[in-house]
Amino acid sequence: MTQISRLFNALVCCLLLANSNASPLFENDSTLDVTLSGPLGTLLDANDDTMEMPFTLQADGVDHAIEVRIRGKSRKRVCDIPPLRLNFPSNGTEGTVFENQNKIKLVTHCKNTDASRVDVVEEYAVYKIFSLLSDKSYQVRLLSLTYTDTDKILKETTFTGHGFAIEPASALAERIGGQQADAKGVVLSTLDARQAATVYIFQYLVGNTDWSLVMADADDTCCHNGDLYDIGTRRFFVPYDFDLTGLVNARYAKPDPSLRISRVTQRRYRGYCIDPAELKTALIAIKARKPEILDVVRSLPVLSQKDIAKKVKFLEGFFRVAENEDKLIKSFDNKCL
Structure with missing residues (x-):
């Protein structure tokens, strides 16, 4: 095998390895429809960013059993629906939009108001603007979310709003x-x-x-x-x-x-x-x-x-x-x- 052939094969292997670790979640700019069902009222009432609770996330016709906890600092204080962290299992996401994902930060609409539903989409735009200026930037994916509180604690047990997922630091x-x-x-x-x-x-x-x-x-x-x-x-x-x-x-x-x-x-x-x-x-x-x-x-x-x-x-x-x-x-x- 010539030196050029060895270099070519090494390059192909590197590309295949890179593609195997790539995440389809952030490779598409279309809005992803997601349904998040679980004890949302209990989670929000607890306001404890160390407590994870079981939820079901549905996207592209696939149900994912995940763990969810609240996160954030100032927004945890001012928002009725603070940002969330979605914790996916170590296996079971193969072939889905969440392949190679583990822990994902989800930015939510802060309150169930039209203004907050606009704000979160505008914040998504700021991330997209910076990604135009530098590849050293966090990728984001816009989501159209339907939330269902299975504990029926919230006044609205089912409601909708946009949000966005942020590329994990390890992936960046x-x-x-x-x-x-x-x-x-x-x-x-x-x-x-x-x-x-x-x-x-x-x-x-x-x-x-x-x-x-x-x-x-x-x-x-x-x-x-x-x-x-x-x-x-x-x-x-x-x-x-x-x-x-x-x-x-x-x-x-x-x-x-x-x-x-x-x-x-x-x-x-x-x-x-x-x-x-x-x-x-x-x-x-x-x-x-x-x-x-x-x-x-x-x-x-x-x-x-x-x-x-x-x-x-x-x-x-x-x-x-x-x-x-x-x-x-x-x-x-x-x-x-």
Whole structure:
């Protein structure tokens, strides 16, 4: 066997192994219909994020026996229907949309109101926008959910709403060829400059101030609303949790008083100091994605045409200011942390 043949066979084996671990859940942008049945009222009343309860999840005509627990921090306090974690068994998902899945984070609509049903779809859009800008990002899948409380504790024992599943950290690490970093803090010089600049401007684009490269008080590792991944010698910050962004503008969203802004729809640059040349490169790349970014919002379900126009206008505000690249980069450089 020639050296070229050996290399070819090795490449084929690697591709087959990668495909065997691939998840069909995040390979499709269509909305997945899901029914979640179980003691939902008991689970929500307990408000205990360590307690798992048995549920049945149905999708594509297949029933999955899973364990469900509530999760989240601030949303666990303010939401009637907090985010959930779905724990699939180690086998039985082969050949289904949940193949190769174990534990999945599910973002739910916070309250049984039309406004909350819109908010969760808008937060899904923020994840999709960042995935246009970087492959070091969490993939998401939009779900159309029907909930059934088999204990009949809730006022509405059956109700519907959209939600979305988030790619597990282990799957992201495998996809990008890295590993999640377990760090108490981050040295700015170790961050990949292109990713960092992209994150800083993206957060400004969507109006997000609820993030930091510093470990939050209630956390054990860095960072606030973001994870760190190591690829070789470089460290990548991957943001998540966008319900407090100006683009979503959830009813419960309030900016930190120390920022001296009255609404989350007021943009405030929270990026750290970085080479302005990297910021400009990232800004040019983001501007080039404007049509796709706006299309993400325009294609969302649930939102009325009025809602869509409002969100497009919010994003257009960024692109209008970004027409003068040097002026915007200078303002970022003046305000960096």
